Amino acid sequence: MEMDERKTKILQAIIRNYLETGEPVGSRTISKYTDLNLSSATIRNEMADLEEMGYIIQPHTSAGRIPSDKGYRFYVDTLMEAKEREVADMKDMLLERQDKLEDMLKTVVKYLAKDTQYATMITAPTTHLNKLKFIQLSRVDAGHLLAVVVIEGNMIRNRMIDVAEEIDDETMLKLNMLLNTQLNGLAIEQINLSMVAKLKQQAGIHSGVIGDVIDEVIETLSEDKDLEVYTSGANNIFKYPELADNENASRLISAFEEKEILGDIIQPGEGSDETGIQVYIGGENKNSGMQDCSVVTATYDLGDGMKGTIGIVGPRRMDYDKVVGTLKSIKTKLDDLYRKE
């Protein structure tokens, strides 16, 4: 048996209707809902076919049909009309570029949650060409130095370093020179132990300080291991009864709280198509706790190799058109935002 146009239309009608109401949809409804002018009996025959083909499911004998994962997949791949939607202007949300990135991400994710009524998340961009750009060592007070490490893409990290001996200004200058001339422009793979040893040797009695700085440099450069994730609207899952039962809710909430789990869910698109948007329906999710959810992800790119992912988690009967449309728009705006500068 194969898909003809009429079956397609009926399947589409079933899915559209189910997305709206959340109730299994019966043959009579479709008979009136579509412009096919067919009786419910005919629809019933077609529905039996669609069920045999695996696109729809009957929860129990005397109920209507609901879409299966395969049905949703068909819908998303060929029937969906995801037009770009009007979204809030990023520029209004945005403050400054570098150090307020965090605020911007939080704003975006909050906006998305409110707009879509699903649970949302966003990962901070991770740059993969992590090169050291600048190191600044300063004397804060008698016992403390402050090391500031800046990497390509202007990610910044600080570290306080305890020092036993007092360090005079001249030495500070020397240490700064030493660090910047030796290390700037290097990636993590390029910093080896012999370099570190040489640096420490040159630093003389202050080799301990150098060690601490190097630690911080390494940590900064390899930061993308524990990537930051911001979330919003986790409580939206309670709007969808199929996710709101204790077991599901507990699992999802703890996933949204333990950001590490989220990292796995929105691995930046392995099967990246040209749009950068990906849809995972129900059982398609690798994560076992997400089998009753659909997840839509979008990869954004701020340039300089800084990429991050936006994720939206909702029930299977998610409004795919709306979500994909919104994500497309947001993605476009984010992509453009920094490029134009």
Add this chain to the structure above:
Amino acid sequence: MEMDERKTKILQAIIRNYLETGEPVGSRTISKYTDLNLSSATIRNEMADLEEMGYIIQPHTSAGRIPSDKGYRFYVDTLMEAKEREVADMKDMLLERQDKLEDMLKTVVKYLAKDTQYATMITAPTTHLNKLKFIQLSRVDAGHLLAVVVIEGNMIRNRMIDVAEEIDDETMLKLNMLLNTQLNGLAIEQINLSMVAKLKQQAGIHSGVIGDVIDEVIETLSEDKDLEVYTSGANNIFKYPELADNENASRLISAFEEKEILGDIIQPGEGSDETGIQVYIGGENKNSGMQDCSVVTATYDLGDGMKGTIGIVGPRRMDYDKVVGTLKSIKTKLDDLYRKE
């Protein structure tokens, strides 16, 4: 009518029993549970008295009794035996002091959630003697300066500043001197517009840079407005049916997600008693979303005026002994931790 010793014992037995089982407790149970050697009929009389006095409640005619807020309050104030409990050693959790504070807080809050099986939160310490300690302005690349602001208590903030004109090393040195000599040691109230104007004038063509730095200084000094809160174990609420219904759960989850709300809940103890630990039972909570919860808070003090609050949120029938005991221990360890240095 007044509380005598026998009534006290019975009330205590009712509460203990209810905390354990979560079921209304009847007269027969108490008759056997206590060492009073009284028949269930006598207990019934006493229970009628206790109900009249408002310490216990009957959910419906043929059910046992459960404690009222007043009953819990009496228990917490006079009957509870909160002995300090063995807790994990903070030192094992702790890495370094200054810049890893965040990690430490996250570890503590996660530990607490696991240990108590309630939802937990902790606010980062806010110092109220916010004095500027140190400013460092450095040249990162052609178009960018980096401003680092450190305040008393070693809180650090960074800000990238775009500059149009190239700035040479000598000018940088001058600007740094200028900023540090004029501003160090000052609190936010002490920085007025005439100072800023004078600084800008001294900076000449680079007055724009000074303006940006001042902005950042002000933001850093007044930071405690949007205080950071870390949470863990929000999904624990699903373990308690009285909190796990959709409405309550949704409210609580969104409170735990929107950290601002939490800030209100755990306002650092206004009625601070000597222990620094506070218990809010059910309706005693000011926040309307928390009426079905009990909240226990503890204020910790890292010295230098750096204070923060730990909060534990659970059902009314929370194991107060355990929670208060654990918080006491954690608080002690946190208080000691930095003092000893």
Add this chain to the structure above:
DNA sequence: GTTAGCACTCTTTGATATCGAGTGCTAACA
């Protein structure tokens, strides 16, 4: 003051009946 006894109340549980939505199948129709 304490207790045994008993009628009473109210939730919980399970069984049973009814309703209605929706189906699948058959036979008639165009």
Add this chain to the structure above:
DNA sequence: TGTTAGCACTCGATATCAAAGAGTGCTAAC
């Protein structure tokens, strides 16, 4: 040959009812 009307059937949802059980309040006796 595809479409449709008709009808028996299935099964969840809802309501009703009875029985069980836990616990109480009250009375009368100890």
